Amino acid sequence: MILIAGAWLLSFCDSHAPAASAAKAAFTAVFPSDSKQCEAVAYCSTELIRYLSDMLFNATPQTLSDAK
16 A cells, blocks of 8 residues: 555545545545544555655656656
Protein backbone atom coordinates (compact mmCIF):
# COMPACT_ATOMS: atom_id res chain seq x y z
CA MET A 1 0.00 0.00 0.00
CA ILE A 2 2.82 2.41 0.76
CA LEU A 3 3.78 2.86 -2.89
CA ILE A 4 0.25 3.65 -4.05
CA ALA A 5 -1.01 5.48 -0.96
CA GLY A 6 -0.44 8.97 -2.33
CA ALA A 7 -2.14 8.37 -5.67
CA TRP A 8 -4.94 6.42 -4.00
CA LEU A 9 -5.77 9.11 -1.45
CA LEU A 10 -5.33 11.92 -3.94
CA SER A 11 -7.83 10.16 -6.21
CA PHE A 12 -10.50 10.80 -3.56
CA CYS A 13 -10.55 14.35 -4.95
CA ASP A 14 -10.61 13.36 -8.64
CA SER A 15 -12.77 15.66 -10.74
CA HIS A 16 -14.28 12.58 -12.40
CA ALA A 17 -16.91 11.67 -9.80
CA PRO A 18 -17.01 7.92 -10.57
CA ALA A 19 -13.23 7.68 -10.12
CA ALA A 20 -13.35 9.52 -6.79
CA SER A 21 -16.25 7.38 -5.64
CA ALA A 22 -14.46 4.16 -6.62
CA ALA A 23 -11.31 5.22 -4.77
CA LYS A 24 -13.28 6.01 -1.62
CA ALA A 25 -15.29 2.78 -1.85
CA ALA A 26 -12.12 0.71 -2.26
CA PHE A 27 -10.46 2.42 0.69
CA THR A 28 -13.52 1.81 2.85
CA ALA A 29 -13.65 -1.83 1.75
CA VAL A 30 -9.99 -2.41 2.61
CA PHE A 31 -10.07 -0.36 5.84
CA PRO A 32 -13.68 -0.59 7.07
CA SER A 33 -13.43 1.24 10.40
CA ASP A 34 -12.39 4.81 11.09
CA SER A 35 -9.60 3.56 13.33
CA LYS A 36 -8.19 1.29 10.58
CA GLN A 37 -8.34 4.16 8.10
CA CYS A 38 -6.46 6.43 10.50
CA GLU A 39 -3.87 3.72 11.13
CA ALA A 40 -3.37 3.22 7.39
CA VAL A 41 -2.87 6.94 6.76
CA ALA A 42 -0.53 7.25 9.75
CA TYR A 43 1.49 4.24 8.61
CA CYS A 44 1.93 5.78 5.14
CA SER A 45 2.34 9.38 6.30
CA THR A 46 5.94 9.76 5.12
CA GLU A 47 5.12 8.45 1.65
CA LEU A 48 1.96 10.59 1.51
CA ILE A 49 3.89 13.75 2.32
CA ARG A 50 6.59 12.83 -0.20
CA TYR A 51 3.99 12.18 -2.92
CA LEU A 52 2.03 15.37 -2.27
CA SER A 53 5.22 17.45 -2.11
CA ASP A 54 6.33 16.02 -5.43
CA MET A 55 2.95 16.78 -7.00
CA LEU A 56 2.93 20.34 -5.65
CA PHE A 57 6.54 21.37 -6.15
CA ASN A 58 8.11 19.19 -8.84
CA ALA A 59 5.42 18.00 -11.23
CA THR A 60 4.71 19.98 -14.37
CA PRO A 61 2.09 19.55 -17.09
CA GLN A 62 4.82 18.02 -19.24
CA THR A 63 5.87 15.44 -16.63
CA LEU A 64 2.28 14.49 -15.87
CA SER A 65 0.98 14.29 -19.43
CA ASP A 66 0.59 11.13 -21.44
CA ALA A 67 2.59 11.30 -24.68
CA LYS A 68 0.14 9.00 -26.48
